[in-house]
Amino acid sequence: MSHVLPWYVTGPLIGLVVPLLLFFVGKPFGLSSNLRHLCAACLPSRGVDFLRYDWRGESWNLFMMAGIAVGGFLSVTALGHDVSTALPSWATTGPGMIVLALAGVLVGFGTRYAAGCTSGHAIMGVATLQWPSMVAMLCFFAAGVATRFLLMPHLTLWLEGAS
Amino acid sequence: MIRNLSALVIGTVFGAVLTVGDVANWTTMQAMFAFEEAYMFLVLTSAIATAALAVVVIRRFSLRTVDGTAIVLPTKTFTKGTVIGSLIFGIGWAIGGACPGPIFALAGAGLAPALILFGGALAGTYLYARLHSVLPH
Numbered sequence: 001m002s003h004v005l006p007w008y009v010t011g012p013l014i015g016l017v018v019p020l021l022l023f024f025v026g027k028p029f030g031l032s033s034n035l036r037h038l039c040a041a042c043l044p045s046r047g048v049d050f051l052r053y054d055w056r057g058e059s060w061n062l063f064m065m066a067g068i069a070v071g072g073f074l075s076v077t078a079l080g081h082d083v084s085t086a087l088p089s090w091a092t093t094g095p096g097m098i099v100l101a102l103a104g105v106l107v108g109f110g111t112r113y114a115a116g117c118t119s120g121h122a123i124m125g126v127a128t129l130q131w132p133s134m135v136a137m138l139c140f141f142a143a144g145v146a147t148r149f150l151l152m153p154h155l156t157l158w159l160e161g162a163s
Numbered sequence: 164m165i166r167n168l169s170a171l172v173i174g175t176v177f178g179a180v181l182t183v184g185d186v187a188n189w190t191t192m193q194a195m196f197a198f199e200e201a202y203m204f205l206v207l208t209s210a211i212a213t214a215a216l217a218v219v220v221i222r223r224f225s226l227r228t229v230d231g232t233a234i235v236l237p238t239k240t241f242t243k244g245t246v247i248g249s250l251i252f253g254i255g256w257a258i259g260g261a262c263p264g265p266i267f268a269l270a271g272a273g274l275a276p277a278l279i280l281f282g283g284a285l286a287g288t289y290l291y292a293r294l295h296s297v298l299p300h
Contacts, residue, residue, distance in 0.1 A: 001194055003185045007205035010184035014206065015213025017177050022221060024169035026228040028237045029214075032263040035288040043289055050295040063167040064174035068264060069271025071178020072187065076272045081183045083272055085190040088260065091276035099258065100276055104266070104283020105290065106255025111263060112291040113248025113298065116239065118262040121249070122207065125239050127214035132241035136249040141196075143253025148196030152257065 004081065018124060025060050030120030032111035033058065034065040090159035099159065114139075178268045187268040189260025196257050242300040255287075 003010075018029050037055040045051035075081040090096035111117040114136050116125060122140065125133020181187040186206065195203035220226070221234055228234055256262050259280050261269060266284060269277035291298075 001185070001190060001200060001202075003191075003202060005180075005184045007202050008209060010180060010186065011206040011209030012213040013180045013184075014177070014186070015210035015215075015217070017173060018214035019217035019221065020173050021170070022217075022228065022234050022236075023226070024173065024229055025166045026230070026232055026234065027170075030237075031267070032288075034267075035263065035284050036292070038285060039289045039292055043285075045292075048292050048295075050292040060166050060170040064170040064177075065267050067171040067174020067176075068178035068181070068267040070171075071175045071180070072182045072268035072271030073273065074175070075179045075182035075268075079179070079183060083182065083188075083269070083274060086182075086185075086188045086269055086272070087274055087276050088189050091189075091279075097276065097279050100279045101283040101286075103255045103259030104280040104285075105287035106251050106283075107259060107262065107266070107280070108255075108284035108287025108289075109291045110248045110250070110252025110255055110287070111284075112288050113244040114252055115242070115244065115248070117252065117264075118256075119264055121239070123210055123214055124237070127211050128218055128236050129215075130239040132239040132245050135241065136239075136245050139246055139249030140253040140256065143250040144192075144196045144257040145198075147254045147257035148193060151254075152193065152196075155258070 001085070015123065015127070017119075018127060021064075025064075027060060028120070029124040030116055031061070031065065031068075032108075032117040032120060034061050035108050036112060037062055088156075088159075090156070093159065096159050099155065177264070178271060181265055181268045182272060187261060187265030187272075192257065192260040244298070244300055247299075259283075 021029050037058050040051040040055040121133040121136040185191045194200045266280050270281050
C-alpha cells in the first residue's frame with residue numbers, strides 16, 4: 001500500500017503533539033480519556049463513582065477531540081484525501097456493523113481498563129520512559145498481532161461471504 | 164478559553180495528519196499487525212522519538228507552559244488493567260482498525276461506520292465505568 005506522506009513526515013508530526021500540548025495547554029497527550037468525559041457528561045452517572053468527577057476541567061481534551069474530527073473532515077473535503085480503504089469493505093453490511101460495534105466496545109472498555117490508548121501509553125507514556133506504558137504497548141501489539149493472524153482471516157472470509 | 168482554542172487547533176492538525184498519513188485507516192492497521200509493511204512501525208518509532216526528544220529538552224531547560232506554570236509530566240501506575248485492558252484494546256484495535264484518535268478522525272471525515280465504532284467505544288467505556296468497582300486492578 002502506498003502512502004501520500006512518508007513515515008518521516010507523519011511520525012514526527014504526531015510526536016510533536018506532545019510538546020505542543022504541554023506548552024500551549026499544559027496537559028499530557030491522551031485521547032481515550034475523552035470517551036470517559038463524554039460518558040460522564042452525557043450518560044447517567046448516579047452511583048457510578050468512576051463517572052463522578054470534574055469532567056468540565058478536562059474540556060480542553062474534548063476540544064482536541066473535536067479538532068481531530070475537523071482535521072478528518074478537512075482531509076477529505078479541502079485536501080481531497082482518498083479514504084476508500086479507511087474502513088473494511090464489510091463495514092456497511094449488517095453483520096459487519098455488528099462486528100464494528102463490538103470492536104468499538106473492546107476499544108472503549110480496554111483503553112479505560114488500561115488507563116490509556118496509543119496516544120497516552122504508546123506515545124506519551126513510552127516517550128517519558130514509564131514502564132507501565134511499555135508493558136501496555138507490548139500488550140496492545142501482542143493482542144493485535146494475534147488477532148490479525150488468528151481471527152481476521154476467518155472473520156474477513158465470513159463477513160465477505162455474508163455480504 | 165485560549166487553552167481550549169489551542170487544543171482545537173492542535174487537534175485539527177493532528178486529525179489531518181492521522182487521516183492524510185493513512186494512520187486512521189483499517190487497511191494500514193491490518194498491514195501493520197501482519198508485518199506486511201514497515202510504514203506504521205517507522206511512524207510510531209519516529210513519533211515516540213520526537214516526543215521523547217522534546218521531553219528531554221523540556222526537562223533539561225525546565226521549560227514552562229505559555230502562561231508560565233511548570234510543566235508536569237504524568238506518572239502512569241501499573242495495575243492488572245494495564246495488562247488485561249491493553250490486551251482487550253489490542254483485539255478491538257485489530258478488528259476495527261482504529262484506536263480512539265483515528266475513530267474521531269474517521270467520524271469527522273464523514274464515514275458512517277466510524278460512528279458505529281465511536282458508539283461502541285462509548286458503550287465499552289460506560290460498561291467499564293459500571294464495572295470499575297468489581298474488576299481486578
